[in-house]
Amino acid sequence: MVVAATSAVRRTGLEAIVRSQPDFQLAASTGTIAHLSTSVARTGADVVLADDSLARHLEPALSAIVLLTDAVDARVISRLLKTGVRAVLPRESDADEIVAAIYAAYGGQVLLSAEAAENLAAVYGDSEAELDDALVEEITPREIEVLRLLAGGLVNKDIASRLNISDHTVKFHVSSILEKLGAATRTEAVTIGIRRGLIPI
Numbered sequence: 102m103v104v105a106a107t108s109a110v111r112r113t114g115l116e117a118i119v120r121s122q123p124d125f126q127l128a129a130s131t132g133t134i135a136h137l138s139t140s141v142a143r144t145g146a147d148v149v150l151a152d153d154s155l156a157r158h159l160e161p162a163l164s165a166i167v168l169l170t171d172a173v174d175a176r177v178i179s180r181l182l183k184t185g186v187r188a189v190l191p192r193e194s195d196a197d198e199i200v201a202a203i204y205a206a207y208g209g210q211v212l213l214s215a216e217a218a219e220n221l222a223a224v225y226g227d228s229e230a231e232l233d234d235a236l237v238e239e240i241t242p243r244e245i246e247v248l249r250l251l252a253g254g255l256v257n258k259d260i261a262s263r264l265n266i267s268d269h270t271v272k273f274h275v276s277s278i279l280e281k282l283g284a285a286t287r288t289e290a291v292t293i294g295i296r297r298g299l300i301p302i
Contacts, residue, residue: 102203103144103164104130105137106152115150115169118196125203148207150199153192165206169194173216175224182292188212210254211288221295239281245299247274252291252300 102125106112112130119127128144131137141149146164153170167188168181178189187206190198191214205212213221240248243264250260257271264271275287282297284290294300 102126102148102150103128103137103140103146104150105132107132108152111152115152115199118199119150119203121196122200122203148203150203165209167199167202167206169199173214173220175220178213178217178221179292179296182211182288183286185286185288187288189217190214191216205254208254209256209287211252211291212254240278240299244274244278244281247271248278248290248294249300251275251278251287252294 102119104112104115104119104127106115109132112132116127116130119125128146129136129140131140137149137151140146141164149164149166151166151168153168153172164185165187166185167190168186169190169192170181171192172178172181172189181189187210188202189212190202194202194214202212246264247260250263255263257268257275261268261271279285279287279290282290282293284293291300
C-alpha cells in the first residue's frame with residue numbers, strides 16, 4: 102500500500118493506521134504526485150490511501166484509491182470514480198472507517214460516505230429518461246443483474262455464488278458489460294449504470 106498526503110503530519114497519521122493492521126504492508130509514503138506515480142509503479146501497490154490534498158492530481162493508471170476528502174458534490178465524486186477511486190470518505194474519518202474502506206477497495210468494492218452517495222443519487226438517480234433504448238436491448242438481463250451486484254460491492258466469487266454460475270462466466274459477463282457501456286473499469290461501469298438508470302438507487 103502507498104500512503105499519499107502533502108502534509109507530513111497527516112501522512113504520519115495515515116502511516117500509523119496502515120502499520121497498525123497486520124494484513125497491510127506500507128510499501129511507500131509520499132507527499133507529491135510525481136513520487137506517488139513512481140511509488141505505485143515501483144512497488145506494484147494494490148491500494149493507495151490518499152489525502153484530499155492530492156485529489157485533483159489522481160490519474161486513472163493508479164491502483165485502487167481510498168480517498169479522504171471533504172468533496173461531496175456529485176459531479177466531483179463521479180469524476181473521482183472514473184480515476185480509479187474506490188472509496189470516498191470524509192477527512193475526519195476514524196481509523197476503523199479507513200481500515201474498512203481499504204479492505205473494500207482491495208476487494209474491488211466501491212464505498213462512499215453517506216453524504217456523497219446521497220448527492221450522487223440525487224443527481225443521477227432519476228435519470229431513467231436518459232436511458233438509451235438501444236443500450237437496453239444490447240445489455241442482457243443477466244448482465245444487468247451482474248452489474249447491480251457489482252454496484253453492491255460483490256467480487257466475482259460472490260457474484261458467481263449468488264447467481265449459481267462459474268467464476269469464468271462472471272468474468273465473461275463483466276468483460277461484456279465494460280465493453281457495452283464503454284467503461285474502462287468496474288467502478289466506471291457502475292457509475293455509468295447509475296447514470297443510465299440500469300442500477301436503482
